Amino acid sequence: MTDHASAADTGHVQPLEPRQLEAYFVLLEAVSLLQHAVEQHLRAEGDISYVQFQLLARLFHAPGPLTMTQLADGVVYSRSGLTYQAGLLEKAGLITRGPCPDDERATRVTLTDAGRDLFHHVLPGHVRLSRRLLFDPLSDDDVDHLGDIMTRVRDHMRAQPPRSAAPRKRRTATPALPAEAAT
Amino acid sequence: MTDHASAADTGHVQPLEPRQLEAYFVLLEAVSLLQHAVEQHLRAEGDISYVQFQLLARLFHAPGPLTMTQLADGVVYSRSGLTYQAGLLEKAGLITRGPCPDDERATRVTLTDAGRDLFHHVLPGHVRLSRRLLFDPLSDDDVDHLGDIMTRVRDHMRAQPPRSAAPRKRRTATPALPAEAAT
DNA sequence: TATTGTTATACTCTATAACTATA
C-alpha cells in the first residue's frame, strides 16, 4: 500500500465533502453557462468577445489610460495574448496605443470615443442579460453573500504563490497514464 | 430623446446595483482564475483539458455508457465540438465509441480502463487544488450557501428559453457601432 | 420530418520562444 506515485503523489487525499464537490461542479457549470450566454450576446450586439469587453471595461472605469501590463491584470494570462487582443481592438478603432511618457518601455492604451460608444451600446443588454440569468433567481442577501464569498476566493487566489504545478511537460499524444508500475 | 435604437433597444435600463455589479464581475473573475489553474493542473498531470476531464467525469459517474448527446449536456455547446473532443479521447484510448443497441442512430460511448485510471490519477491533485484555491478561504456555511446559490442559478438558466438573442449576424471586421445617427 | 452523429472548413484564441528596447 506504500505506492508513493511518481510526481503527483497519488497517495491518500481526503476526498471532498459531497457538498463541496457539488458546490465546486455546480459553480463551474453555472458560470460556464453564463459565460456562454454572455459571449453570444456580446458577439451579436457588438462583435466583441468577453475578453475584449473586459478590456474595454477596465479602460472605461480607469481614471485614465493604462499600460498594457495594467490592462492585462486578471483578464489575460500571457503577454502575447494581450498584444493580440489589443491589436484587434486597435484595428477596430476602439482603443489607441501610443508611447508612455513615464516609462519609455511601456505602451499607453487609450479608449477612443468609438470604444466608449461601443461599451455604452453593449452595456444595457449585458446588464439585462446578467439580470435575467444570474440575478432573477437570487435574493439581495444571496447577491451580497455571493459577492462576499467570491471576493474572498479571488483575493485568496491572487495571494497564492504561482506554484507552477507542472512537474514536467508532456508532449506525447498519449496522455500520462497512472504509473502501472506502481501496482 | 425618442431614440428607440434598432435591435437592442438601448433605451432606459435600470443599471445594476453596485453590489450586483461587484458580485457579477468578481464571480466571473474568480472562476476565470480557478479555471485557469485547473486547466494547467490537468494538462500537466494528465494531458487533458478541463472539457475532457468533464467528459471523463460524466462517464465515470454514469451507471453505464452514454450516448454522445447525453455526454454533451452541459459541457459542450455544439455537436461537432463534442465529436472533436470524443475523437481525441478515443485516440488517446480513454473512451470507446460503438453502435447503440437501443437507437441505431446513436453512438454509445464507454469509458475504458485506461480512462478510469487516468481519472483516478488526476483526481487527487484536482481535489487538492480546488481545496487550496476555492475551499480554504470558505467556511462550511459559505460552501453550502454557494452550492445552493449556484444550483438555483444553474437550474434557472437551464429552464430559460434559448432566446437566440442574436438579432442578426455581423461579419464585418468593424464592430457594430452604436448608431451615430441617433445622436 | 426530426434526430443523431460525423466531416470539412474556417476562424478565434492562446501560449511559447525569440527578439527589441528601455530601466
Added chain:
DNA sequence: TATAGTTATAGAGTATAACAATA
C-alpha cells in the same frame, strides 16, 4: 539583469453548414 512589449508560429478549440443514416 529585469521589465515592457511585439512578433512569429504552432496548436487547441469552436462553430457553421452540408451530409448520411435512422426514428
